[in-house]
Amino acid sequence: MLKEAFQKKLDEAVSQGLLTYQKDKPLSSCSTFRIGGPVSFAVYPLCEQGVIETVNAAHFARVPLRVVGSGSNILFPDEGFEGAILFTRNLCRVSFDGTIIRAGAGIALSALALEAAKKGLSGLEFAYGIPGSLGGGVYMNAGAYDHELAEVVVESRYYDVTHKGLGYFRENEHEFSYRHSVYKNQDDLIVLAVRMDLKEDDPEAIKARMDDYMQRRRAKQPLEYPSAGSAFKRYPGYFTAKLIDEVGLKGVSVGGAAVSEKHAGFVINKGDATASEVKELMALIEQRIFEKYGIHIEREIIYF
Ligand SMILES: Cc1cc2nc3c(=O)[nH]c(=O)nc-3n(C[C@H](O)[C@H](O)[C@H](O)COP(=O)(O)OP(=O)(O)OC[C@H]3O[C@@H](n4cnc5c(N)ncnc54)[C@H](O)[C@@H]3O)c2cc1C
Incomplete structure (x- = not known):
């Protein structure tokens, strides 16, 4: 009954072009571990309003809701998940303003690093080859080769599921430390977009560093x-x-x-x-x- 109410709300949002969803999706297909039973609803917002509609629908129908990026740091349960998972992968718009990049939380870190390299912006080379999303990366403060996202993130925008509103963390408010950020303490915040400040450099030099990191990954992992x-x-x-x-x-x-x-x-x-x-x-x-x-x-x- 509750699930039907949820699905009805999702269908309304689909007809408005805000999201897509799949029922009983095997989580093994949503994680780099290739493990996990089905989730009742896999929801893919197409824009930030789609995220808000998903949260509202889940509240309305009292369906448990969790957020997942690329599923590259998660072990899903064998029995699956009775509820909804919001996947951020379509929130992947990127824009540039000088050395500032603003990107949606769902963009893949490797794709983002490549975009930055093409623009001659350095600071995300280490993230090339990390198979996560930007939002998951901020949540985990992803890092490699003595660098981490904390070095470049200046602001993140989130949706607060409990208080139903938008909010921002700036600079030190992220409380970044080794594989930690403020988001780990507050599981009711969904990272929507992130602003980063990079440094200008020669695109070919940046790409060469990325290729070197990728080669080291392939050799060791x-x-x-x-x-x-x-x-x-x-x-x-x-x-x-x-x-x-x-x-x-x-x-x-x-x-x-x-x-x-x-x-x-x-x-x-x-x-x-x-x-x-x-x-x-x-x-x-x-x-x-x-x-x-x-x-x-x-x-x-x-x-x-
Ligand atoms: C082969 C391989 C190599 C890897 N190498 C590295 C490495 O070098 N360095 C490194 O740090 N990690 C590495 N990882 C781990 C992983 O890729 C990173 O931790 C990555 O940042 C996780 O991002 P994700 O989008 O996959 O997050 P997920 O696995 O989807 O989620 C991880 C956590 O983040 C939360 N989350 C995800 N998106 C959001 C959001 N938008 N808002 C709020 N919470 C969110 C989820 O709820 C979950 O709790 C590697 C993984 C693999 C498989």
């Missing part, structure tokens, strides 16, 4: 298997991948989930892994490292 990137965060003073190797877990599997032989920091899906197998393997890694080194490593992958 098990990109031939589905995964959600580094399974754990760095522990101060340690390389997590080295710790995992030293406790003898490199290559070890639980069902279809395995610690990559190529990079022990990655838990990969060898083809038919379930979320529970991934969780079991992750727990084993945490336990072995605690037993040997007395430290609690923290998950980077988000359990949805």
Whole structure:
């Protein structure tokens, strides 16, 4: 009944050209891990008003609502999700004003880095090859090769689901730190758009740095298997991948989930892994490292 009311509201928004949606969409097709059961409603707003309509419809029909970018840092549950997931991928407009870029939260980080490079703007090279969206990147403060989004983000605009209104975070208000931002403390905020300040540089030099980072990724990371990137965060003073190797877990599997032989920091899906197998393997890694080194490593992958 509630779901019917939700669907009716969605249909109205579809007829106004604000969004599209799919029912019972397998979440395995929405995540780089290729794991997860169906979500009742996968909603794809086509503009910011589409986001607002989705939130209103979910409130009205009391349907649980979550937001996902590219699904590259998430482990979805085997049983799926009874509710709605708002996917930001169509919020991907980009505009330039001198060294300032404003982009929708759904744009892929790699596409954004390429756009910036073409304009001769430097600062996003590190993000080339991170398979996430800009919104997910701001949420996580995505980073690589000693750089992170915190260095370039000057403002983000969000929709506050609880108070039903738009808001902004500027500069330090983002509370960026290693794989952390203010958005991690407030799960009722949907990042809509982000303003970044970059530096002018030669487009070819920028592209050369991007290609170098991409080559290093291909050489070191098990990109031939589905995964959600580094399974754990760095522990101060340690390389997590080295710790995992030293406790003898490199290559070890639980069902279809395995610690990559190529990079022990990655838990990969060898083809038919379930979320529970991934969780079991992750727990084993945490336990072995605690037993040997007395430290609690923290998950980077988000359990949805
Ligand atoms: C092969 C591989 C390599 C990777 N390499 C790196 C790397 O070098 N550096 C790095 O930092 N990460 C890396 N990652 C992890 C991942 O790509 C990043 O964390 C990325 O920023 C996640 O973005 P996403 O859009 O996929 O977020 P999702 O996985 O979709 O979501 C992650 C979290 O962000 C929230 N979220 C997403 N969009 C929004 C929004 N618009 N508003 C509010 N909340 C939102 C979600 O609710 C969820 O809690 C890698 C992953 C893979 C698979």
